[in-house]
Amino acid sequence: MISGLVQILLFQSLGELVSKFLLPTLPGPVIGLVLLVLWLVLRKGINPDLAMVADGFSQYLGLLFVPAAVGVVLFLPQLQANALAIISALVGSVILTIASSAFIARLLSKRESHE
Known part of the structure; x- marks a missing residue:
């Protein structure tokens, strides 16, 4: 579970860096999400830890x-x-x-x- 959370935070951080230095008009979390999706497409799958964290987040999405x-x-x-x-x-x-x-x-x- 920690591995999945670290992956999500890593890609969000990368998105924030790209947004700060290269694409300031796009929000960092959106860029991070695109990078995560590209990474998952290249890997051709989602590891179980990441899937578990994503499922946990999606259960409480309405609170956002x-x-x-x-x-x-x-x-x-x-x-x-x-x-x-x-x-x-x-x-x-x-x-x-x-x-x-x-x-x-x-x-x-x-x-x-x-x-």
Whole structure:
């Protein structure tokens, strides 16, 4: 179990270093997660210690949303005042995401049919 936790912390630390010195626009934990996934793909598997720690974390993943919910309640007056702008941004981003995904899927399907 300690080995799995050390692996997760090692890759998070590597991600933080890469974020600090090479890619400051990306968060360190995201970079660390990508590095961990790449490492696991190269190894072609997950060792049991890492799987046990990951399963333990995923059981309590819902607790990580509690601070975000508290933040929403804390800023409720600001959210209500800007509700139209927030809803417009959310709907617009969903529409753009679906449209761009459909466009890319169509391009890829045409490319596969020609090959």
